[in-house]
Amino acid sequence: MEFSTDGGPIEVLTSIDLEVADGEFVCILGPSGCGKSTLLNIVGGFLAATSGKVLIDGQAVTGPDPRRIFVFQERGVFPWLTVEGNVAFGLFRLDAAERAERIAHYVKLVGLSGFENAYPQELSGGMKQRLEVARALAVNPDVLFLDEPFGALDSITRLVMRSELLRIRRAEKKTILFVTHDIDESVQLADRVVVMSTRPATIRRIVDIEMPHPRDLSSPRYIELRDLLLGEIGLAHKI
Amino acid sequence: MKRLLPFSAVAALIAVWFLAARTQTSGLFPNPLQVLFGLVELLQRGLLAKYVVASLYRVSWGYLLAVVTAIPLGLFLGWYRRGEQALNPLLQLLRPISPLAWIPISILWFGVGDMAAIFLIFLASFLPLAVASMNAVRSVPPTLLRAGRNFGLSNLRILTNVILPASLPQLIVALRISLGVAWLVVVAAEMIAVNSGLGFLIVDARNAGNRYDLVVAGMVMIGLIGLVLDVSIRQLEKMQALRWGYGS
Ligand SMILES: Nc1ncnc2c1ncn2[C@@H]1O[C@H](COP(=O)(O)OP(=O)(O)OP(=O)(O)O)[C@@H](O)[C@H]1O
Ligand SMILES: [Mg+2]
Numbered sequence: 001m002e003f004s005t006d007g008g009p010i011e012v013l014t015s016i017d018l019e020v021a022d023g024e025f026v027c028i029l030g031p032s033g034c035g036k037s038t039l040l041n042i043v044g045g046f047l048a049a050t051s052g053k054v055l056i057d058g059q060a061v062t063g064p065d066p067r068r069i070f071v072f073q074e075r076g077v078f079p080w081l082t083v084e085g086n087v088a089f090g091l092f093r094l095d096a097a098e099r100a101e102r103i104a105h106y107v108k109l110v111g112l113s114g115f116e117n118a119y120p121q122e123l124s125g126g127m128k129q130r131l132e133v134a135r136a137l138a139v140n141p142d143v144l145f146l147d148e149p150f151g152a153l154d155s156i157t158r159l160v161m162r163s164e165l166l167r168i169r170r171a172e173k174k175t176i177l178f179v180t181h182d183i184d185e186s187v188q189l190a191d192r193v194v195v196m197s198t199r200p201a202t203i204r205r206i207v208d209i210e211m212p213h214p215r216d217l218s219s220p221r222y223i224e225l226r227d228l229l230l231g232e233i234g235l236a237h238k239i
Numbered sequence: 240m241k242r243l244l245p246f247s248a249v250a251a252l253i254a255v256w257f258l259a260a261r262t263q264t265s266g267l268f269p270n271p272l273q274v275l276f277g278l279v280e281l282l283q284r285g286l287l288a289k290y291v292v293a294s295l296y297r298v299s300w301g302y303l304l305a306v307v308t309a310i311p312l313g314l315f316l317g318w319y320r321r322g323e324q325a326l327n328p329l330l331q332l333l334r335p336i337s338p339l340a341w342i343p344i345s346i347l348w349f350g351v352g353d354m355a356a357i358f359l360i361f362l363a364s365f366l367p368l369a370v371a372s373m374n375a376v377r378s379v380p381p382t383l384l385r386a387g388r389n390f391g392l393s394n395l396r397i398l399t400n401v402i403l404p405a406s407l408p409q410l411i412v413a414l415r416i417s418l419g420v421a422w423l424v425v426v427a428a429e430m431i432a433v434n435s436g437l438g439f440l441i442v443d444a445r446n447a448g449n450r451y452d453l454v455v456a457g458m459v460m461i462g463l464i465g466l467v468l469d470v471s472i473r474q475l476e477k478m479q480a481l482r483w484g485y486g487s
Contacts (some may be wrong), residue, residue, distance in 0.1 A: 090391070
């Protein structure tokens with residue numbers, strides 16, 4: 001993938017070859033500016049790659065699709081709609097009864113019961129993020145793309161949101177592509193971690209996180225995997 | 240206490256006005272009481288209601304015509320870059336021309352009468368509304384547009400369910416500003432282009448015997464109605480679904 005800029009073309013991604021299985025949780029980990037968002041945008045159909053192709057279920061991706069929903073870094077919810085209105089946003093093809101059922105189900109799933117008629121500005125950052133996840137899940141997509149969804153949250157909320165995401169994932173089996181530059185986040189969440197190099201990014205290594213959930217954050221295996229990823233990113237173990 | 244402050248300011252103005260009128264020797268500058276009598280006189284002669292209605296009639300038509308044409312055009316231009324590239328320079332060229340500069344042309348086209356005034360008000364509200372709607376669309380956060388596309392909305396639905404609500408707070412500010420402009424322009428237009436209305440009252444009262452009490456009575460009415468118009472349109476900003484747009 002190349003971007004043309006005033007300073008000439010810059011190469012962002014080269015020879016990315018990645019296969020993701022149905023229902024898998026894959027974290028894409030890499031330093032800031034390496035092209036993680038670019039990669040996710042290409043897979044999601046929001047950007048056309050300058051070369052190569054993306055196949056999902058054997059079909060080439062040509063644009064965004066409601067079967068694959070993107071959750072943004074922040075401020076992705078519609079501020080003029082209530083919690084219910086936001087969750088209902090993608091459900092315009094359904095009849096009223098089914099829509100109401102879906103809304104109720106997903107508002108409850110993400111723990112926003114009681115806030116159905118609240119507007120986003122009345123919600124905390126974590127609640128807004130959960131609302132966005134609910135809006136995405138409500139259209140029953142096969143794949144979720146999450147681009148540093150918890151990046152703007154404080155560290156406690158971030159931890160809570162991770163376990164929430166894992167809980168939601170147990171309830172609704174989805175394929176998840178999750179971009180992060182947080183090593184701990186990737187070890188806590190993913191089935192596999194794809195480590196990217198600096199720009200022009202390629203895949204340095206793919207690490208299987210074979211630990212079952214719930215994961216013990218002080219277990220030797222956890223620390224071992226985290227150190228392995230730290231090394232792959234090219235960071236020393238001490239600051 | 241807070242609510243009384245504006246009233247005390249008005250009271251102070253009236254007091255100063257009384258004093259100023261006393262020091263005046265020409266006898267032409269009216270004091271507040273004389274203006275009040277002037278208003279009563281206008282009311283009794285049936286002119287006040289007639290002129291207020293005439294002015295509001297022109298503003299309503301000119302303004303509504305501008306709203307229903309400028310907003311769709313502005314939304315369209317904000318959305319299609321090509322359209323904006325083609326028409327924006329023209330809009331920016333027309334914008335600095337005061338609506339009042341159009342008075343001779345509007346009389347030439349429409350003759351002396353309501354149509355000329357309506358045309359001027361239309362012009363005066365059209366340009367700021369069109370430019371503001373265009374800018375409102377362009378400042379819709381791209382993440383929201385992307386979400387709209389991601390959920391498979393048609394272009395029409397993106398317009399009605401994303402772009403329009405996202406630009407509504409800015410549109411309402413523009414509606415409010417252009418209504419104020421329309422009210423300014425109707426008075427000016429009526430001084431020249433018609434034979435009724437509050438603007439006409441002011442010119443007529445001066446020309447027909449230096450009736451400055453009626454001149455100021457006209458000014459007071461213009462101020463009061465302008466205030467009522469502004470307060471009414473500001474009710475729109477209080478809508479629950481819009482609060483996010485005004486950084487409460
Ligand atoms: N539209 C664009 N035009 C030109 N260059 C771009 C464009 N989008 C991204 N880039 C460049 O591509 C590189 C990768 O950007 P990208 O947003 O994918 O990084 P990232 O890995 O997601 O970073 P972060 O972790 O900070 O979000 C950056 O150097 C950026 O300057
Ligand atoms: Mg990014």
